[in-house]
Amino acid sequence: MELLWRTREQPRRGPRPRLTVDRIVAAAIGIADGEGIAAVSMRRVAERLGVTAMSLYTYVPSKAELIDVMLDGVYAGMTRAAPASDHWRARLAAVADDNRALYARHPWLAAVAAVSRPPLGPGVIAKYEYELRAFDGTGLDDVQRDAALTFLLGFVETCARAAGAARASRQQTEMTDQEWWEAVTPYLERVFDPERYPTAARVGAAAGAAQGAAYDPDRAYTFGLARVLDGLAVLIEAPTTRAPTAGSEPRANPAGPAADGPSGPGPTGARR
Amino acid sequence: MELLWRTREQPRRGPRPRLTVDRIVAAAIGIADGEGIAAVSMRRVAERLGVTAMSLYTYVPSKAELIDVMLDGVYAGMTRAAPASDHWRARLAAVADDNRALYARHPWLAAVAAVSRPPLGPGVIAKYEYELRAFDGTGLDDVQRDAALTFLLGFVETCARAAGAARASRQQTEMTDQEWWEAVTPYLERVFDPERYPTAARVGAAAGAAQGAAYDPDRAYTFGLARVLDGLAVLIEAPTTRAPTAGSEPRANPAGPAADGPSGPGPTGARR
């Protein structure tokens, strides 16, 4: 916490610090961006700063906290290109795109992001505030807003994770998707029984042909985002009315809308 | 591959094996179920089987492959409670529930599941076949089916990941969500400016109060699944027809619906 907000009276005595938390975080982010989160070790970060691993512990209590601060840091510096469009759909799409762009710049984020008990630093909170605003005018109540945002961001994260996994297997095996498929096919033909799995054979072939791979991150994102927004639209554009844009009476749709929480003790949680 | 399908002529010479791949996989799954995937080390698995770490390498080329086989294994043994309901919506909800139940039984799965280039074993393929069938009668074409399934499963995985993260932080900190919040609040009050972040303050408070925590996995699942199905409904319940539910004109909402892939070379990919 003190770390996240950089609140700590600096010491008066002792040799003057050669490092700052910010420099450490920047170095760690640099490594993570270039070589993945797995390459971020205390020794590696220290080396980049010209000190030993242990000296980092004067600034940061542990690696877990360092990663929390990295996360808050990239959130704080995130570009928010979202247009103040008047249509909620465009605004939400922009929020999704911004997040996707962030994952593109910092692929390690997808492997790190914490949902429950997020590190409540300035970056996390600013992001939460900003993204909640995209729901202004939708008529959703506060609980629904939070749930809807979590839903949207979760979708983008899934896409980013999948894209990251795809990139990783490309690098590790040093094979393109096609080469992988060609390597795997002859074996599969020997064991796979198309009569037992007719749908899998047909759909797999069609999807593979359309995408040039078993999985295409871009398509998955485009397809999924449309579904996500359509799904939220059913909640937002209410039962009775039905003009081009918003409606009144946001409540209730199939499978039960978000609940109306009856009090309960509880946190002023932020998300992600 | 040989590993996944257990196709390998057993040797005629040499001491008779004390282990089998199945026993190794079962031991590894047992550890992962009980203590998380991080506790699955070669030494630990070996210990549970009464051998040394290195002897596992006679059966399994590396830890990565072992995890692939674990994944295929739990998929193969998965219960599929999906009712052969006549409504696609009920069938898809059942598929989601089945997957959620699987993640509940094997929480480590969420931290492991590979989307692109999945280990194409019998379990993975059977699961793919079964789940694709849930789309029978929806009128979706093959490419759309695959995309829709990936979308649905991705959603469930996200929920499972979040739930797993919540459980992990509960265990690691040995704090309930409330205790965590109470620990963090006094500090937050000192640095957080509600005037700067009015929406975050209000929505966070409302969501926290409703959930009793910053994040509630059950609510997130219920809410999200309804949105996912609503979103797919817009795609499925087409332009012309349609009674009680959807609106007209589903095509081209902003962010466009699924694409129509033009050929391309490619794999008969399976998913997950």
Next chain:
DNA sequence: GACCTGTTCCCTACGTTGTAGAGAGTTTCG
């Protein structure tokens, strides 16, 4: 029976990892 050969399993060892503990060096306060 004896040998060869392919297997299984163990021992040791290397280079990583996060971080605990002790101590050396540096700066400021009383």
Next chain:
DNA sequence: CGAAACTCTCTACAACGTAGGGAACAGGTC
């Protein structure tokens, strides 16, 4: 000038995945 506070380094530990080099075992062929 101490003394206290602080930064940074060194060494060390347990745990990780797995490479390399054997020892013990069992079948096939003489």
